[in-house]
Amino acid sequence: MDFDLNDEQRDIQSTAKEFLANRFKAEKVRELAESRSYDDGLDSQIAELGWPGIAISEDDGGQGLGMVELAVLLEQTGYAAAPTPLLGTAGAALVISAAGSDAQRSEWLPKLASGEATGAFGGVSADGESTLFCDLPTADVALVFDGDGALLAPASDLDSTPVEAIDATRSYATVAAAAGERLEGDVDAGRDRVAVAIAAELTGVGQRAMEMAVEYARERQQFGRQIGAYQGVSHRCANMLLNTEESRSLTYFAAWAADAEPESLPVAAAMANARASDAAWDTCANALQVFGGIGFTWEHDLQFWLKRARVAGRMLGSPREHRERVAALVGLGG
Template sequence: MHFAFTDEQAMIAETAKAFFAENATSERTRAAMADAGVDRLLWQAFTGELGLAGVAIPEALGGVGLGMVELAILAEEAGRHTAALPLLASLALAAPAILAGGTDEQKARFLPRLASGELVASFAAMNSDGTPGVTLSDETLTGAALLLPHGASAGIFVVATDDGVAIVERGALGLGVTPLTSMDQTRPYARLDFGGVAVETLADPRASVRAALTTGWLAIAADALGGAQACLDRTVAYTQERIQFGRSIGSFQAVKHRLADMMVAIEQARSAVYWAACAIDEESDEAAFAVHAAKAFACDTYTHCAGEMIQLHGGIGFTWEHDAHLYFKRARSNASLLGTPDWHREQVAGLAGLDEAA
């Protein structure tokens, strides 16, 4: 089967590519790293001028009413430039959670504001050790939620617990928000502390968590795909310019082989990402399998390509002034957020029945 973008999807891809190439520059990203990891002018342009922030939100709720393929396109282009935007937290985690599990009133109150960029949201899932960290009882939260992407910039938080999913507004009495030092400063984390915070709950918590994680995994995989492609493109350009022993280092067979390995892995990751996006849009029985596979393979590919980028750039690749470290840190962040590649491979094995066979 041959997969190709529709004319509309191709137009979105070209528009997003030009937009991020012009606006998500290294200088602006580095400036945003000192400002809670958000390029605010870029966010305003992305949500306002580009008008695609609500790509997966229905038109009746202020969005564009498209699907996961279009969301993956945007996430891939943002990842290509390590854009300092709360795209993952607000649009790929919190918005799907509210859309899938919220009441009609909650959807109407929050989703148009998320689509317009007026409101930024973040999402708290289980802690890395598998414990919920937060207890929900009688519409009151206690405990602590860790590692909320762009949590310090969010105006509302969608918090998943064993007992339900809650929406918490930033000014709620008893809520503490603490910015955390993160490896990837373009996507910083925050910690939430709940001292008996009164909240409102979503009507369908199971659907809410499933939608948030599925869309979040896809967005991370697409971000990793874009970052890996940027690592390859920049490294190919550098190896054509760098002269050693009277010739460009890109002409050496050993270097060609490493670049070719990167390209093959990226094309495989691209197939995995857009297979997952199509499967989710079509509500295929393979969707869960596909999105776990995409998250694992794309993140591993990004980590490999970012490492190769640093090595093939030589000494300059290790410096703070070079963008290689931005890609390497984003690759590590993607690999650890919402499940490591090994964890996702375990889910694939379970869905394929391999654990039963063992």
């Protein structure tokens, strides 16, 4: 099986990497994080590029591409730690596309695809416990997972409370109770796609943390040698590479399955999200050790990737919960 990107996917990758590197330099990320805000002008440019609608069908106003293309894009937003509501919008659109009625699709998908509206997603359990809703404070429409599937509601209709999460590069809120119109279609398929989208972003987070650490290990000298020459550092860097490649392989297989082999998606999505969550956090933690004391300071930029890894890795449940789902799906549950 050939997992190389095709020409169109490589074009998306290079365009996204260049655009995000130019627009979201470290000082811009810090500026937006410290104000806990998004840049409306930059979000408008992202909408003009068609990114919010990349995985929305052409009939619904989008570009009609697939999960692999969305994964390519979101890996780059994670790499840049870009403060943008793109993940929340993509997540909401994926579930509406998979499970929404014709009326729900026609009301929201064209708006999400064009950037006229932004989306959010999160969950509320049967006992009223809320996850962090990704991008809810700035969203127009929200997707609420509950014990019976999912609900769709205008964001303003939800009883929500903004939360200052440790990840200041994105807006979050909790919801007091699930509310909205019930989605009657295949919610699980939509949720699995959201899990893959999150895994793609986490893969980018891990890639960036690894590159930062490796660059520092090559430049920093101690006792007359580059610190990367010491086994204690080089082994950490090697483990970061293993983490990142495992995350990327599982994520892109799951994205491919979403497009080409949907019967494999439930297991693939859970495996990808579990591994990407653990890998991103472990890579960021190892990078922190490579940097040493300077990495722990507020002035150092590594914090933005480390904090995003922690929060994004819990958006749809913990890695353990995803592994338990894999076990149940393959018949190994207790």
